[in-house]
Amino acid sequence: MASTVHSDSDDGMDAFMDKFKTQRYKNAFSENDWEEEFNKIPMFMKNAPEEIDPQKYPELACLQSIIHDEDRPPEEQAKSLKDEGNAYFKEKNYQKAVVAYTAGLKKKCADQDLNAVLLTNRAASHFYLGNMRSALNDAAAAKKLKPDHLKALIRGAQCCIELRHFSEAIQWCEDGLKVHPTDKKLRELRAAADKHKRAAERDARKAKAKEKKLHGEKEALLNAIKDRGIKLVQPARAQRSGSDSEDEDERSPAAIAELSLDGLSSQEVTGAQVFVDEQGSLQWPVLFLYPEHQQSDFISAFCENSCFTDHLGVMFEELPPWDADRKYLPQNLQLYFEDEEKETLYRVDPEMSLLKILQHKRYFVKAGTPSFIVLVKGSSYCKQFLSGRKIHGLGGLLTML
Amino acid sequence: MLSDSEVAELLSFLTPSTRPDVKGQATEYILGLSGNRDGCRFLHSKPDLIAALFALTSDPSIAIVKDCYHIFINLSADETLHQVLVKDVKVVPVLFKNLLDPEYLFSDQICTILSNLTRHEKTCKILFKVLQEDVGMAQLVQIFCTEGYNKNAKLHYLGPLLSNLTQLPEARNYLMDKDRCVVQRLLPFTQYQSSVVRRGGVIGTLRNCCFDHAHHKWLLSDAVDILPFLLLPLAGPEELTEEENEGLPVDLQYLPEDKKREEDPDIRKMLLETLLLLTATKAGRQMLKEKNVYPIMREFHRWEKDAHVTAACEKLVQVLIGDEPEEGMENLMEVEIPQDVEEKLKEADAKEQEELEKEEEKRKQAEEETCSNKCTPS
Numbered sequence: 001m002a003s004t005v006h007s008d009s010d011d012g013m014d015a016f017m018d019k020f021k022t023q024r025y026k027n028a029f030s031e032n033d034w035e036e037e038f039n040k041i042p043m044f045m046k047n048a049p050e051e052i053d054p055q056k057y058p059e060l061a062c063l064q065s066i067i068h069d070e071d072r073p074p075e076e077q078a079k080s081l082k083d084e085g086n087a088y089f090k091e092k093n094y095q096k097a098v099v100a101y102t103a104g105l106k107k108k109c110a111d112q113d114l115n116a117v118l119l120t121n122r123a124a125s126h127f128y129l130g131n132m133r134s135a136l137n138d139a140a141a142a143k144k145l146k147p148d149h150l151k152a153l154i155r156g157a158q159c160c161i162e163l164r165h166f167s168e169a170i171q172w173c174e175d176g177l178k179v180h181p182t183d184k185k186l187r188e189l190r191a192a193a194d195k196h197k198r199a200a201e202r203d204a205r206k207a208k209a210k211e212k213k214l215h216g217e218k219e220a221l222l223n224a225i226k227d228r229g230i231k232l233v234q235p236a237r238a239q240r241s242g243s244d245s246e247d248e249d250e251r252s253p254a255a256i257a258e259l260s261l262d263g264l265s266s267q268e269v270t271g272a273q274v275f276v277d278e279q280g281s282l283q284w285p286v287l288f289l290y291p292e293h294q295q296s297d298f299i300s301a302f303c304e305n306s307c308f309t310d311h312l313g314v315m316f317e318e319l320p321p322w323d324a325d326r327k328y329l330p331q332n333l334q335l336y337f338e339d340e341e342k343e344t345l346y347r348v349d350p351e352m353s354l355l356k357i358l359q360h361k362r363y364f365v366k367a368g369t370p371s372f373i374v375l376v377k378g379s380s381y382c383k384q385f386l387s388g389r390k391i392h393g394l395g396g397l398l399t400m401l
Numbered sequence: 402m403l404s405d406s407e408v409a410e411l412l413s414f415l416t417p418s419t420r421p422d423v424k425g426q427a428t429e430y431i432l433g434l435s436g437n438r439d440g441c442r443f444l445h446s447k448p449d450l451i452a453a454l455f456a457l458t459s460d461p462s463i464a465i466v467k468d469c470y471h472i473f474i475n476l477s478a479d480e481t482l483h484q485v486l487v488k489d490v491k492v493v494p495v496l497f498k499n500l501l502d503p504e505y506l507f508s509d510q511i512c513t514i515l516s517n518l519t520r521h522e523k524t525c526k527i528l529f530k531v532l533q534e535d536v537g538m539a540q541l542v543q544i545f546c547t548e549g550y551n552k553n554a555k556l557h558y559l560g561p562l563l564s565n566l567t568q569l570p571e572a573r574n575y576l577m578d579k580d581r582c583v584v585q586r587l588l589p590f591t592q593y594q595s596s597v598v599r600r601g602g603v604i605g606t607l608r609n610c611c612f613d614h615a616h617h618k619w620l621l622s623d624a625v626d627i628l629p630f631l632l633l634p635l636a637g638p639e640e641l642t643e644e645e646n647e648g649l650p651v652d653l654q655y656l657p658e659d660k661k662r663e664e665d666p667d668i669r670k671m672l673l674e675t676l677l678l679l680t681a682t683k684a685g686r687q688m689l690k691e692k693n694v695y696p697i698m699r700e701f702h703r704w705e706k707d708a709h710v711t712a713a714c715e716k717l718v719q720v721l722i723g724d725e726p727e728e729g730m731e732n733l734m735e736v737e738i739p740q741d742v743e744e745k746l747k748e749a750d751a752k753e754q755e756e757l758e759k760e761e762e763k764r765k766q767a768e769e770e771t772c773s774n775k776c777t778p779s
Contacts, residue, residue, distance in 0.1 A: 187624075194626075
């Protein structure tokens with residue numbers, strides 16, 4: 001019996017099949033764009049289009065309106081929105097996921113479990129967007145609705161860690177472990193948060209110790225200066241105590257409060273500062289000024305025990321390029337410092353040590369950098385410079401030569 | 402003691418419906434009895450009285466309840482009464498139930514009673530069983546670690562309770578369950594300033610735990626990280642070199658200049674013993690050496706005055722700076738000690754103890770003399 005039916009339909013089949021070889025069927029997929037076409041059919045879509053234009057994608061628009069039908073109960077709508085959010089989340093489209101979850105929450109459905117999941121998922125989306133605070137808020141809200149919601153607890157702890165609120169993170173973990181005592185993730189997060197917390201505490205202690213050390217060094221430096229009877233003076237402009245004001249630190253003795261650290265800050269932005277060397281001597285940054293040529297020289301570390309001749313000898317071994325007259329020979333140089341208050345110039349004996357000069361009762365170190373004026377003895381500029389000024393010679397008060 | 406008829410009369414006074422003043426006098430009388438050994442032994446033979454007293458712990462009068470708890474504290478301090486209390490009167494489940502109540506007024510007394518009941522292994526075992534059935538050790542640790550759990554009680558005596566419980570391997574295994582986070586929560590309490598009882602209890606617990614050398618690796622790992630918590634109470638404000646600092650566990654680096662060491666010498670000794678236990682395995686020794694424990698001990702040794710504690714410190718230092726033991730002896734806890742050697746060691750130990758006692762006495766006397774020299778009124 002089978003064979004007879006077979007032979008009948010076979011004829012029909014053959015003829016039917018033959019047709020395909022010759023005729024194309026209508027609305028066939030073409031070889032070139034069949035993938036594109038497939039992508040337009042909702043069932044075979046790989047990605048949903050960003051905007052659903054009902055003209056282009058009528059089936060899709062139809063499906064959408066079924067899903068988001070306002071007449072459905074809120075629980076169902078919320079669940080659909082959750083699913084939508086999850087789909088976006090999978091694609092890593094976190095912004096859209098947030099939108100979907102938010103819409104789901106807006107339905108205010110009665111299913112608290114669902115709401116907790118919506119919040120937790122939104123928290124996760126915020127987390128991956130880097131919005132830690134929003135993520136934490138959502139996790140906390142989820143926790144409030146369902147205190148045993150494991151994913152919310154884990155997420156909350158993770159957010160706290162990212163925000164570097166380690167104690168809070170530990171609290172989240174412990175709350176979580178109360179309900180899920182054997183959860184591995186919570187245990188690991190707690191250990192991690194604890195580790196971070198203790199490292200942060202160590203860093204704070206280290207910084208404090210460093211600050212203390214620096215403070216101690218500054219104190220020692222100021223004491224060394226004070227002990228030598230050297231007077232520091234702040235430049236008129238910077239009278240306010242600076243950011244490293246020792247007045248704020250209760251531990252600073254009165255001595256330091258007197259000599260504010262600003263007295264040492266170099267206004268000349270030389271970057272150099274007086275320091276105590278290994279032998280316990282002070283090394284000062286010193287400026288030599290040549291008013292005749294508007295030039296200056298800077299010695300970054302002039303030991304207080306050295307004398308001026310030592311340095312001048314080296315500095316003027318070769319005459320500087322600006323010395324057109326070739327007259328700035330070491331033996332011709334005269335040094336002065338200025339007492340601004342009394343408007344007097346004091347002659348400096350170059351054979352003396354820096355320390356002795358700094359200890360001069362009318363010497364005030366300005367901006368932490370001692371400076372000296374250099375003139376060529378007997379030169380016309382020198383005469384001009386000194387005329388009309390009060391001068392203290394090496395012996396005593398001089399009248400103008 | 403009392404005659405049978407007197408006992409019966411006393412019993413009749415111990416009902417909830419009795420007049421408060423009569424009740425009060427009865428409980429007061431029994432409290433007096435419980436304060437001495439003979440009284441306790443007498444009460445041991447009268448479980449009915451004890452049961453009645455226990456029922457009175459629910460009495461509306463706080464004064465009566467207080468007295469009753471006092472009685473039970475005294476009774477529980479005597480080991481001969483443990484069986485009666487636990488098996489006959491069955492106090493334990495009720496005590497645990499009340500302990501859980503954050504509003505309960507007498508939780509501190511309960512902790513003391515439980516602590517007393519767990520001192521000896523026999524009753525401890527029974528109690529642990531009840532604990533696991535009713536409350537669970539997790540809850541106990543939870544209550545202990547929650548600051549302000551009970552506004553009316555400090556619950557410090559849960560510390561010694563935990564310490565006593567950990568004489569049982571079952572309790573230790575629970576505390577050191579790798580899949581849970583239990584022992585970790587106890588660690589910060591090694592520094593708990595406000596109560597030496599709590600602190601001592603925690604450190605005793607940790608010391609007991611360290612008898613199980615199978616757990617050492619885990620205890621020393623990041624999952625628990627027990628080492629810094631044992632070292633912190635022994636570390637002082639002395640400045641260490643930058644190099645020494647950087648090698649230390651994080652919690653011990655850059656300690657401030659006002660850092661104080663543990664004040665109680667017994668606790669200091671316990672800490673050192675715990676550290677010594679951790680050196681039993683090769684891995685443990687290595688870890689302690691790596692983590693720069695030696696400089697901490699060096700400074701500690703300089704500071705310590707008590708002879709017993711110093712001896713414990715020296716034992717630890719010897720292991721830290723000594724060579725590794727020979728093949729087959731790497732786990733110091735598993736080494737077989739021949740009988741005669743063991744005896745000699747015991748003798749040496751006893752002698753050492755004697756000498757230490759003498760030294761301690763001398764030192765204390767010297768202190769007192771200098772003190773009295775300063776303290777004589779003019």
